[in-house]
Amino acid sequence: MLADTDVPPVVEMRGITIRFPGVLALDHVDFFLRPGEVHSLMGENGAGKSTLIKALTGVYQIDSGTIAVDGQARRFETTADAQRAGISTVYQEVNLCSNLSVGENVMLGHEPRGRFGIDWNGVHREAERHLTSLGLELDTRSMLSSHSIAIQQLVAIARAMVLDCSVLILDEPTSSLDRGEVEQLFSVIRDLRDKGVAILFVSHFLEQVYEISDRITVLRNGQLVGEHLIDDLPRDALVTEMIGRELGDLAALSKNADREIDRTGTPVLRASGVSRRGVLQASDIDVYDGEVVGIAGLLGSGRTELVRMLYGADRADAGTIEVDGREARMHAPRHAIGHKIAFSSENRREEGVVADLTVAENMILGLQAQRGWLKPVPKAERDAIVAEYMDALGVRPADPTLPVGNLSGGNQQKVLLARWLATAPELLILDEPTRGIDVGAKADIQRKVAELSEQGLSVIFISSELEEVLRIAQRVVVMRDRGQIGTLDSSDVDIDALIDYIANSEEGSVTR
Amino acid sequence: MTAVETAQPERRTLTGALGTFTSRHAAVLPTIAAVAILIVLLVGAQMYFGNFLTARNMSALLLDNAYLMVLAVGMTFVIVTAGIDLSVGSVMAFTGIFGASLLASGVPLVIALPAMLVSGAAIGLLIGVLVQYFNVQPFIASLAGLFLGRGLAFVVSLSSIRVEDPALLWLQSTRFRLGDWYITPTGIIAIVAVVIGALVMHFTRFGRTVYAVGGSAQSARLMGLNVARTTVMVYVISGLCGGLAGLVLTAYSGAGYPRNGIGTELDVIAVVVIGGTLLTGGRGYVLGSMIGVFVYGTIKTIISFMGAEQSWTHIIVGGLLLLFIVVQRAIVARSERGS
Amino acid sequence: MKALTKHRLFWPATALITLLVVNTVANPNFAKVTVQDGQLYGNPINILRESAPLMLVALGMTIVIATRGIDLSVGAVMAVSGAVALTIIDRADDSNRVTVVAIAIVVAVLVALVLGVWNGFLVSVLGIQPIIATLVLMLAGRGAALLITDGFITTVNSDPLSYIASGYLLILPFAFFVWVAAVVIVGLVERRTALGMLTEAVGINPEASRLAGVRSRGIVWSAYVLSGTLAGIAGVIYASNIKAADANAAGYLIELYAILAVVLGGTSLMGGKFSIAGTVIGVLTVQALDSAILFLGVPPAQSPVFFAAVVILVVLLQSPRVHRWGRSLGSSVRRTPQEAPPEVDDDRDADRAENVQKEAVR
Structure with a gap:
C-alpha cells in the first residue's frame, strides 16, 4: 500500500x-x-x-x-x-x-x-x-x-x-x-x-x-x-x-589496498574459532606484518564484538588467539597491550577520550598506564610526544592544554590515535575511526593509517563505509549475523560485489 | 498476519513451573530469604532459650520497634526509586522534641500532631526538590536534611522534654489484649502505616510509577509518567513517616530528646535492604521491610537474652546487610551477563 | 585579573577569606593571637590545631571522591582506631611510656588500614557501589569500637598521647604539623607520580581508562586504603584530644563534614579532577565557620542548622539549573560569547549526562 x-x-x-x-x-x-x-x-x-x-x-x-x-x-x-x-x-x-x-x-x-x-x-x-x-x-x-x-x-x-x-x-x-x-x-x-x-x-x-x-x-x-x-x-x-557528495570523493587518496603483502611468515595475530554464546559465532581472522585487514559488515554483524574479544575487552568462551605464533591469553585489555596490541573503540565519548583531562594527558594515558603510576612519563618526553602527534595528525586547535572534551569528534579521534601510536604498537585495531567526523579529518586519518601500515604496522580496520574499507584494507573479513562468513581479497571485489556478498549469501532474507 | 509463537511451550514439569516462577517473581526471592532468616532466628532462639517464642516477647517485638517500622515504610519508597534518605533519624528527633515542646506549652495533641507531621514532610519536601529540580545527589540532599533536622532539634531544646499529655501517653500505655498477646496504639499505627504503604505501592498508579522510576527514570519519563512529582513525593512520604515516627518514639519514651535517632538512618536502610529491597532501586516491598524490622528486632532481643553487649546488634546487622548486598550484587551481575 | 577569577581555587579562597574578615571585623578576638612561652595561642591557632582530624579525613575523601567513590565509614573507622589505641595504652603497665603509645598508635592505624583494605575490596573487586559498600562498615564499625572498649568510654592519662593533640612543636601545635605533613606527602605522591592523573582518568571515564590499559582496580583500592589509614590517624588525634575513646562520639558526622569540605574546595562529587589545595581551603572554611558559630554564642549542638544552610547553598551554586538562571541573568545584561560549542553528532548527550548522573547517585 x-x-x-x-x-x-x-x-x-x-x-x-x-x-x-x-x-x-x-x-x-x-x-x-x-x-x-x-x-x-x-x-x-x-x-x-x-x-x-x-x-x-x-x-x-x-x-x-x-x-x-x-x-x-x-x-x-x-x-x-x-x-x-x-x-x-x-x-x-x-x-x-x-x-x-x-x-x-x-x-x-x-x-x-x-x-x-x-x-x-x-x-x-x-x-x-x-x-x-x-x-x-x-x-x-x-x-x-x-x-x-x-x-x-x-x-x-x-x-x-x-x-x-x-x-x-x-x-x-x-x-x-x-x-x-x-x-x-x-x-x-x-x-x-x-x-x-x-x-x-x-x-x-x-x-x-x-x-x-x-x-x-x-x-x-x-x-x-x-x-x-x-x-x-x-x-x-x-x-x-x-x-552530499558523490561516492568516492576520497578516492583520490592512494589506494592502499593494492599494496602486496608478504604472507609467508607467522602472522602478527591469528585468531581461530573465537566465539561467545549469544554474542559471536566462531570467527577467524589473521593479520600479517604491514597488512591492513578490514572488517565489513553491518552494525550488529559481530564486528565490534570480535575485535573486543581480540583485545580482551570482553572475554571469549572459546577459540584461540595467537600472537607471533604463540598462544596468548586475552582476559583484560592490558594483556593485549602487553602483546603490543592497541584498540580504539567505536564509542569515542564513552570508551575513548577522558573528557576532562587535557589533550596532552589523553595522549600519554596509554603509555603511562603501561609504565605504571610509579614512573611518570618525564616532562621532556611527554612534550616531545605531544608535539610530534599534534603536528603529524594535525590536531586542531593546536593547544595541548585544552580539555579534550572541548575538541570536535574528528580531533578527538586523532588524539586517540596518538594515544595508541605513542605506545608503539605492532597491531592497531580501529573500530569505526572515521564515524561522524568531517571529511578533512577523515582523509587525515585514512592517510595516516595507510602510511603507518606501509612502515610495517599491522591494522584491523572496521568501518560502515564499505568503500573506505575496500580502499584501505588488503583483505576484508566479511561478517553477518554475529559471525564471520568469509574473507575476501580486496583486489578481487568491488563495492557492489561486497554488498552482494554481505546481503545475499542466504535466501529469503530481509536484506533485499 | 500470523501469530508468532514466543511463549515457552507449556509443559507441566517441575523445571517448567520453576521457570515460570523465576520469570515472574524473581523480585520476591530476597524477601523470601528474609522470611527464612526470621524463621531460623525465631526457631533457633526458642530451641536455645526455651522461653523465647512467648506471646509477651513477640508482642514486645512490635512495640519496641514500632518507630523503626514507620521509618522503614517511608525509606522503602525512597530506596525503590533508587534514592536514599539519610535524614530520617534526625527528622524523627526534631519532630519528636518539637511535638513534646508544643505539648509541654499546652498545645493540644490535635494541633501538635499535624504540626509534627507537616514539619517532617516539609524537610522531606526540601530534600525532594533539591534532588529533582536541582540535580543534587540524594545522599547529599538528605545529608542537608540530616543536619537541618538535628540542628533544629537542638534549637527546640538542648535537653529532653517530658511529655505529660494524657492523649499521647495513652498511645503507649494502652494495651489491647488477646490472651497474653497485646498491641498498643503505637503498634497499630506502625501496622497501619505498613498496610497503607503496601497498598499504595501495589494498587495505585503513583506506587507503580515509584517502581518505574527506580527501574529507569529516563524510561519512565519517556513513557509519559510524571517522574518529577513522584520523586519529590517519595521524599515527602519519607519525611512524613519521620514525623509519625517522632510521635511514636515520643509516646514510647514518654519524652522528646534531641539526641534521639542518632544513627537510626543506618538501621532503617539496613532493615529495608534485609527485607529484600534492592539499593539500586526498582525492586522491593513494604511488607519485606516489615520483615526486615522483625529480623532486626529479633536479633536485638536475642542479644539481650544472652546478656551480651547491645553493640553486637549493629555488627550482626552490618554483617547481614553485607550478605544481602553481595547477594544482590551477584544477582544483578548475573542478569547483566544474561542480557 | 580575569585569569585570577578563572582559577579553580578563586571562589573557595574568596569564601574563606570573606569568612575570616567578616568575623574579625565583628569580633577582633576572632583573629587574636598571643605569644606565651614562645608558643602561639589564640583562635586562629585553635582552628589550625582542631582542623587536624577533619583535614586528614577530608584528604582521604578527596582521593576517594576523585575515583567516583565515597567513603561513609570514616567516622566509624576513627572510632575503631581510637578504641584500639586507648585500649592498648589502658592495659599497658605504664601508660606514660613513649614506646607503649607508639605501639598503640601503630596498631590502631594498621587496623584502620585493614578496614580501608576491606572497603576497597568491596568496591574495586566485588564491584559494589561505594556508598553501599562503605555503609556496612559505617553501621558495624561503631559496634565493633564499643566492643573493644567493653561499651564504656575508656579514659587514660598518658602524656605522650596528650602531646599529639595538645602539644607544641616549636611555636605551633604538633597536630598542625601532622596534617601539614599528611597533605604534603599525599600531594607529592599524587602529583609527582602519575597516580593523580590515573586516578582522575579512572574517575572521569572508567571504561575508557580500562581500555587504555589503566589498572583501575588497584587505583580505586588504594584510594580506600588511604582513606581508611588517614581516618585511623584522625581517630588517634581525636582520642588524644579528649583523652578518651568514645565510640559513639568519635568522628560523629565527620564523613558529612569531610564531604562538605571537599565540595567547598571545588572538587566535584561526580569524580575526576580533584584539588588537594582546595580541600585544605575547604576544611579551614568548615573549621572557621564552626568557630564563628561558637563566637556568635550559639550552642555547638545547634551548629548543624548553619551547616545545613551551607550545604544547601553550595549544592545550589553547583546545580545546572541555577547556572542556567545565572547565565540568562548575565546574558540579559551583557551578551557573552558562548563557550566551546558541543558536537553536533551527539544529540543524545542530554540523556547520557542524565545516565552519568544516575550512575553517580548509585
Whole structure:
C-alpha cells in the first residue's frame, strides 16, 4: 500500500528550528507524515534526525516553527503532551522498565482501576489483548527482563497501541535484532500501517529502509534535503543526498589496498574459532606484518564484538588467539597491550577520550598506564610526544592544554590515535575511526593509517563505509549475523560485489 | 498476519513451573530469604532459650520497634526509586522534641500532631526538590536534611522534654489484649502505616510509577509518567513517616530528646535492604521491610537474652546487610551477563 | 585579573577569606593571637590545631571522591582506631611510656588500614557501589569500637598521647604539623607520580581508562586504603584530644563534614579532577565557620542548622539549573560569547549526562 500524497498529513512540521549553544541543530525543516504510510527519515550522524524526533515527541522545545497534529497546532512541553496527541515512540534502547512485568510495561500509567485501585487482572487482560493484536503470545506476568530485546521492542509497540496512537515513531528499532526478529517487527509495522497508523521509521540499514518504506525524507546538517516516494529514489541517489557528495570523493587518496603483502611468515595475530554464546559465532581472522585487514559488515554483524574479544575487552568462551605464533591469553585489555596490541573503540565519548583531562594527558594515558603510576612519563618526553602527534595528525586547535572534551569528534579521534601510536604498537585495531567526523579529518586519518601500515604496522580496520574499507584494507573479513562468513581479497571485489556478498549469501532474507 | 509463537511451550514439569516462577517473581526471592532468616532466628532462639517464642516477647517485638517500622515504610519508597534518605533519624528527633515542646506549652495533641507531621514532610519536601529540580545527589540532599533536622532539634531544646499529655501517653500505655498477646496504639499505627504503604505501592498508579522510576527514570519519563512529582513525593512520604515516627518514639519514651535517632538512618536502610529491597532501586516491598524490622528486632532481643553487649546488634546487622548486598550484587551481575 | 577569577581555587579562597574578615571585623578576638612561652595561642591557632582530624579525613575523601567513590565509614573507622589505641595504652603497665603509645598508635592505624583494605575490596573487586559498600562498615564499625572498649568510654592519662593533640612543636601545635605533613606527602605522591592523573582518568571515564590499559582496580583500592589509614590517624588525634575513646562520639558526622569540605574546595562529587589545595581551603572554611558559630554564642549542638544552610547553598551554586538562571541573568545584561560549542553528532548527550548522573547517585 502506497500512501497518496493527497491524503492530508496527520503531522505537519513547518519551519522547525532548534538551536543548541553554538550549533544550529535544525534549520527551518519541514516534515509531513501521512496516515497509513511508513515514512523513513534518513541522514548521517548529526543530520538532525534524532533532534527532529525529539522535537515531535516533546523532549526538546522548538525555537521557531509550528507543529500541527490532525490539523491542530500543538506545543509539546513533555513527552506526555505528545502522547496525549497520539504520538508514541519506540526507541533503539528499549525505554521500558525491565524490573516490571510485561503486562505492566504495556499498561503503565493507563491501568484499569477498580474500587480498590489498580485492577491487576484487568491490567493483564488488556495487555494480553494488545499483544495478541500484534501477533504476540506472551506470559504478561513474566518480567520484561526475561525476554529478548526484540520482544521488548514489540512490547513497546504494544504500549504505543494502548495509547491509541495515530503516529508511531520507530527510532532505530532494528539495530540489535536478528533477521527473524526484523521480519516479525516488519510484519507488525505493515499491519499497523494498513490500519491507518502513520509510521516514522529510522534505520541505518538501507536494505530495511527500502523494504519497509513508502516515502523517504532526507536531512543533512540540520537542513531538509528532500522528500521522495521510495520508487522515485534509487539507492545511489539516496546515499548522495545523505552524504552530499558523490561516492568516492576520497578516492583520490592512494589506494592502499593494492599494496602486496608478504604472507609467508607467522602472522602478527591469528585468531581461530573465537566465539561467545549469544554474542559471536566462531570467527577467524589473521593479520600479517604491514597488512591492513578490514572488517565489513553491518552494525550488529559481530564486528565490534570480535575485535573486543581480540583485545580482551570482553572475554571469549572459546577459540584461540595467537600472537607471533604463540598462544596468548586475552582476559583484560592490558594483556593485549602487553602483546603490543592497541584498540580504539567505536564509542569515542564513552570508551575513548577522558573528557576532562587535557589533550596532552589523553595522549600519554596509554603509555603511562603501561609504565605504571610509579614512573611518570618525564616532562621532556611527554612534550616531545605531544608535539610530534599534534603536528603529524594535525590536531586542531593546536593547544595541548585544552580539555579534550572541548575538541570536535574528528580531533578527538586523532588524539586517540596518538594515544595508541605513542605506545608503539605492532597491531592497531580501529573500530569505526572515521564515524561522524568531517571529511578533512577523515582523509587525515585514512592517510595516516595507510602510511603507518606501509612502515610495517599491522591494522584491523572496521568501518560502515564499505568503500573506505575496500580502499584501505588488503583483505576484508566479511561478517553477518554475529559471525564471520568469509574473507575476501580486496583486489578481487568491488563495492557492489561486497554488498552482494554481505546481503545475499542466504535466501529469503530481509536484506533485499 | 500470523501469530508468532514466543511463549515457552507449556509443559507441566517441575523445571517448567520453576521457570515460570523465576520469570515472574524473581523480585520476591530476597524477601523470601528474609522470611527464612526470621524463621531460623525465631526457631533457633526458642530451641536455645526455651522461653523465647512467648506471646509477651513477640508482642514486645512490635512495640519496641514500632518507630523503626514507620521509618522503614517511608525509606522503602525512597530506596525503590533508587534514592536514599539519610535524614530520617534526625527528622524523627526534631519532630519528636518539637511535638513534646508544643505539648509541654499546652498545645493540644490535635494541633501538635499535624504540626509534627507537616514539619517532617516539609524537610522531606526540601530534600525532594533539591534532588529533582536541582540535580543534587540524594545522599547529599538528605545529608542537608540530616543536619537541618538535628540542628533544629537542638534549637527546640538542648535537653529532653517530658511529655505529660494524657492523649499521647495513652498511645503507649494502652494495651489491647488477646490472651497474653497485646498491641498498643503505637503498634497499630506502625501496622497501619505498613498496610497503607503496601497498598499504595501495589494498587495505585503513583506506587507503580515509584517502581518505574527506580527501574529507569529516563524510561519512565519517556513513557509519559510524571517522574518529577513522584520523586519529590517519595521524599515527602519519607519525611512524613519521620514525623509519625517522632510521635511514636515520643509516646514510647514518654519524652522528646534531641539526641534521639542518632544513627537510626543506618538501621532503617539496613532493615529495608534485609527485607529484600534492592539499593539500586526498582525492586522491593513494604511488607519485606516489615520483615526486615522483625529480623532486626529479633536479633536485638536475642542479644539481650544472652546478656551480651547491645553493640553486637549493629555488627550482626552490618554483617547481614553485607550478605544481602553481595547477594544482590551477584544477582544483578548475573542478569547483566544474561542480557 | 580575569585569569585570577578563572582559577579553580578563586571562589573557595574568596569564601574563606570573606569568612575570616567578616568575623574579625565583628569580633577582633576572632583573629587574636598571643605569644606565651614562645608558643602561639589564640583562635586562629585553635582552628589550625582542631582542623587536624577533619583535614586528614577530608584528604582521604578527596582521593576517594576523585575515583567516583565515597567513603561513609570514616567516622566509624576513627572510632575503631581510637578504641584500639586507648585500649592498648589502658592495659599497658605504664601508660606514660613513649614506646607503649607508639605501639598503640601503630596498631590502631594498621587496623584502620585493614578496614580501608576491606572497603576497597568491596568496591574495586566485588564491584559494589561505594556508598553501599562503605555503609556496612559505617553501621558495624561503631559496634565493633564499643566492643573493644567493653561499651564504656575508656579514659587514660598518658602524656605522650596528650602531646599529639595538645602539644607544641616549636611555636605551633604538633597536630598542625601532622596534617601539614599528611597533605604534603599525599600531594607529592599524587602529583609527582602519575597516580593523580590515573586516578582522575579512572574517575572521569572508567571504561575508557580500562581500555587504555589503566589498572583501575588497584587505583580505586588504594584510594580506600588511604582513606581508611588517614581516618585511623584522625581517630588517634581525636582520642588524644579528649583523652578518651568514645565510640559513639568519635568522628560523629565527620564523613558529612569531610564531604562538605571537599565540595567547598571545588572538587566535584561526580569524580575526576580533584584539588588537594582546595580541600585544605575547604576544611579551614568548615573549621572557621564552626568557630564563628561558637563566637556568635550559639550552642555547638545547634551548629548543624548553619551547616545545613551551607550545604544547601553550595549544592545550589553547583546545580545546572541555577547556572542556567545565572547565565540568562548575565546574558540579559551583557551578551557573552558562548563557550566551546558541543558536537553536533551527539544529540543524545542530554540523556547520557542524565545516565552519568544516575550512575553517580548509585
